[in-house]
Amino acid sequence: MSRRERLANDERYREWKGAYRPYDLVKEASIALGVVLALVLLLTVVFSSPDEKPSTVQSWARTDPVDFVTTATTELDGSSDTGGYGPPYNHASDGQHLLFIYLQKWLGVSHPIDTAQDFVLAPLRSITGQPALQAAVTAYESASPDQQTKWTAAYENALAKANASANNTAVSVPAGAYGPLPTMMAGLLGFAQSGGLDGALLTSKQFYQTDYTKPLMLMADGGLLADRAQAEHLLGSQWGMMNETGSYPGQVWLWLYTFWYQIKPFSTSANADILVMAIMGVLSLALVLIPFIPGIRDIPRWVPVYRLIWREHYRSQGT
Amino acid sequence: MVVIDTVHRVPAMAAIINLNHHPSYVHWHFFQMSVSNIVVIALMLVVFVAAILVPFPSRRTSKGAS
Amino acid sequence: MSASEEHSWTAAVRERAVAALPPEKLLSDRQPTYVASWIYVFGVLSLASLAVIIGSGTILALKGPGWWHFTGVGHFFNGTHLWAVELFFFFMIIHLWGKYWMAAWRGGRVGVWITGAVTFLVAIPCALTGYVSQQNFDAQWISTQAKDAMNAAGIGSFFNLLNFGQMYSYHVLLLPAAVVGIVIAHVLLVRKHGVVPPFTVPSTGDGADASTPAREEVSS
Numbered sequence: 001m002s003r004r005e006r007l008a009n010d011e012r013y014r015e016w017k018g019a020y021r022p023y024d025l026v027k028e029a030s031i032a033l034g035v036v037l038a039l040v041l042l043l044t045v046v047f048s049s050p051d052e053k054p055s056t057v058q059s060w061a062r063t064d065p066v067d068f069v070t071t072a073t074t075e076l077d078g079s080s081d082t083g084g085y086g087p088p089y090n091h092a093s094d095g096q097h098l099l100f101i102y103l104q105k106w107l108g109v110s111h112p113i114d115t116a117q118d119f120v121l122a123p124l125r126s127i128t129g130q131p132a133l134q135a136a137v138t139a140y141e142s143a144s145p146d147q148q149t150k151w152t153a154a155y156e157n158a159l160a161k162a163n164a165s166a167n168n169t170a171v172s173v174p175a176g177a178y179g180p181l182p183t184m185m186a187g188l189l190g191f192a193q194s195g196g197l198d199g200a201l202l203t204s205k206q207f208y209q210t211d212y213t214k215p216l217m218l219m220a221d222g223g224l225l226a227d228r229a230q231a232e233h234l235l236g237s238q239w240g241m242m243n244e245t246g247s248y249p250g251q252v253w254l255w256l257y258t259f260w261y262q263i264k265p266f267s268t269s270a271n272a273d274i275l276v277m278a279i280m281g282v283l284s285l286a287l288v289l290i291p292f293i294p295g296i297r298d299i300p301r302w303v304p305v306y307r308l309i310w311r312e313h314y315r316s317q318g319t
Numbered sequence: 320m321v322v323i324d325t326v327h328r329v330p331a332m333a334a335i336i337n338l339n340h341h342p343s344y345v346h347w348h349f350f351q352m353s354v355s356n357i358v359v360i361a362l363m364l365v366v367f368v369a370a371i372l373v374p375f376p377s378r379r380t381s382k383g384a385s
Numbered sequence: 386m387s388a389s390e391e392h393s394w395t396a397a398v399r400e401r402a403v404a405a406l407p408p409e410k411l412l413s414d415r416q417p418t419y420v421a422s423w424i425y426v427f428g429v430l431s432l433a434s435l436a437v438i439i440g441s442g443t444i445l446a447l448k449g450p451g452w453w454h455f456t457g458v459g460h461f462f463n464g465t466h467l468w469a470v471e472l473f474f475f476f477m478i479i480h481l482w483g484k485y486w487m488a489a490w491r492g493g494r495v496g497v498w499i500t501g502a503v504t505f506l507v508a509i510p511c512a513l514t515g516y517v518s519q520q521n522f523d524a525q526w527i528s529t530q531a532k533d534a535m536n537a538a539g540i541g542s543f544f545n546l547l548n549f550g551q552m553y554s555y556h557v558l559l560l561p562a563a564v565v566g567i568v569i570a571h572v573l574l575v576r577k578h579g580v581v582p583p584f585t586v587p588s589t590g591d592g593a594d595a596s597t598p599a600r601e602e603v604s605s
Contacts, residue, residue: 013492016417016582023416029429036433039472040441044464048334051454051463052522088542096537103539110542210550212528217547220529229526233344236530239351245523247342249355251516252363253474253509262349273537288502291490301584305486308371310583313419317586359475367479370423377421 050245052232057201057215060224061192062168068192069171069185070159071222075115076181077152080221082115089113089217096274103274111213119218123200124187133187136180143179151179169193236261256283411576419583424487427480428575434473435568439561441466446557450520450549470512477505489581497578500571507563514556517546528552 001009061068074080078092086093088110095104113119124137140148158173165172170186191197201214219225226235234240241258244250260266260276269275290296300306307314343354444462445453453459481501490498517528528546535541545551 010491010493012585013582014578015492016419016579018582019418020415021418023414023420025412025414028426029432032426032429032433033436036430036437036469036472040437040465040468043468043471044461046335047338047464047468048460049464049467050339050523051460051519052339054520054522054525085536088536088545104537104541106539107542111545210553211545211548213545213547216525216529219525225522225526225529228522231341233342233351233353234526240530242356243342243353244355245339247338247340247353247355249359249471250353251512252356252359253478255360262351271537273534277534277538284506288499288506290485290502291495291498297488297490300486300488303486305371306488306584307586309422309424309483309487310419312375312377312421313583314586316418359471363475363479366475367424367482370427370479370483373423375421375423 047248050248052228052245055219055224055228056195057192057198057219058195060219060222061189061197064222064224065164065168065171065189065193066159066162067223069162069189070156071218072120072185072188073152073156073159073181075119075218075221076121077149077156078115079152079156080115082113082217082221090115096271098271098274098278113214113217118214119201120184120188123191123197124184126200127187127191127196130187133183136183136187139180140184147179151177151181154178155181155185237267256280405577406573411573413576417580417582420580424479424483425580427476427483430476431473431480432568432572434469434476435564437469438466438473439565441469442557442561450518450553454520466515470515473508474512477508481505487581488584491581492578494574494578494581497571497574500567500574504564504567504571507560507567511556511560511564513546514552514560518549518553518556520549 057068071080075083078084082089084092086095087105087108090109090113094102096102097104121137121141124133127133140151143151154176155173155178158176158178159171162171162173164170169190171189173182188197191200198215201218202209202212205211229235229240230238232245233243234245236258239258239262241254241261242250242252257276257280260279261272266272266275286293286296338355345352345354345357441462445459445466448459453463484498484501513527513531517524517531532541532546535544535546544555
């Protein structure tokens, strides 16, 4: 069909010149509202809604002190996920890219996080009445970068074989050359277990705060959130984007978005997020532009579901 | 071993059917979906097909074009 | 002397609006006879769900974002908000399927299709900002995961999922306003253009939309 024929063909559908019947629009809308209200009330009374308590840095430090201390050490030497993330938090990497396009770098480091300072050193410096702890921090800060790296690397190796005390208030590692790190980490663990670190990370910019970037980034660097998520089938590899906690229905409309993460190359790519976003961007644009896409726009004609929808109309027309 | 904290805070509003428990999942190769989500999707397909097939009540017709 | 001697902007806007949508079109009390299928109710069901979302959201906003965690009544209204969202997407997607199989963009109705598709696409981030505003574990997990997609696409600098205050603002005002605005445009376009007529089918009944002149609808 030529473009002119197509446009002429389309014109015939512009206006209906056939029969009408009486119709009460306001009544139909009112009935629809009543039906939806009834359904919503029924679903709410029967199923309610999920509300799993949030984790805190405090609860994390109390229930898994080894994981907390290990994460804190990686924040100190910048080897944590946040430490190596790149924009918008730091310049440690260029971030994800699509071919030669590095969208992640475009708007720069707008939420700067210095993992060593923000997550470890500044909170430790805020603790008063512990001169031995402050001396340990000073010893660390005045050591050379090489020395600091030697300490953190040795301590991280040792933490792989660490044990928590019976009441989880302390972490013990095999003897080794860790410098001031055990003292610093013991101080940070105590601070976290008292709830002080949650507060310190939140109010670091001003009194009134709504920005949870720092405490959330710290927790996400550890294993706590991921362990909870795995138990609830919320991991990316578990189609988690579609899921809700418990047995509640989730976000089924995200099925195609989460699908890509399950298959290669996306499941093993360091650039999975930008690749999937790009694909979904193209497909979303295609959805909007279906009327202009040959083939896709013709399927409703070729596969006559419309015959069922308008069967009464066709019957009355004698076709 | 991390203890997973899932205690509800709300005192009174209990659901008739409690969905705050470990869900059932369907696994097939790399496909994995909760039974709840499968139910929702199946319901959508059933409702869509029903909406097309179930007869719509006929009404009186007025003559004449717009 | 006529007030329209010097043609006012107000009069121009009014005349254009009334020409596009005279009252009897805007609030019509009749519909074409071919509108006779249950598939046609899913648009108004989607609208009704949106109304319940906004109503329940308004009640939640009255008491602030922490209320629902600590009272039974608050938790109840949170439940109504969640289930209204599930119903909204449920009905809207079925509405989209129906409109696709009807090729409802025909006859100059491309704008109707586009506004409808864009509504769906804007509703998704609106829901996302809601999920990350819950202030519970689900919000923590979703925000820390979805931030990677935002950052990879270069918008994480501006749109910080971990910033509760920002996300709550988007969820309670900016994105619902966008959804409602696009939905209003969608509904007005439907009122203006009318519901798309059926495909014309030749008397041979082969189901093809023939490029040769086919039977026209006959006024009955």
